[in-house]
Amino acid sequence: MGCNARSLELGVIMCKHCGTIIDTVDCNRVKTFYSDCMQEECVVARLEQEDEPFLE
Ligand SMILES: [Zn+2]
Structure with a gap:
């Protein structure tokens, strides 16, 4: 994997x-x-949070 497990840190994608x-x-x-x-x-x-000014 090419990673050093000595200091495995983590990035989180939210x-x-x-x-x-x-x-x-x-x-x-x-x-x-x-x-x-x-x-x-x-x-x-x-979508529900957005106001829709042109909603009929
Ligand atoms: Zn989401």
């Missing part, structure tokens, strides 16, 4: 919208990455 942990990556600094989980619940919740 959904920037709902905070769900999408994935983790090893062999990196401890860091949080933000992405989009693209899960239906998350997408729907996001």
Whole structure:
């Protein structure tokens, strides 16, 4: 894997919208990455939070 297990650290990829942990990556600094989980619940919740001025 090319990684030194001596100090395995973890990066976390979180959904920037709902905070769900999408994935983790090893062999990196401890860091949080933000992405989009693209899960239906998350997408729907996001749409509902937005005002839709042109909604009829
Ligand atoms: Zn999400």
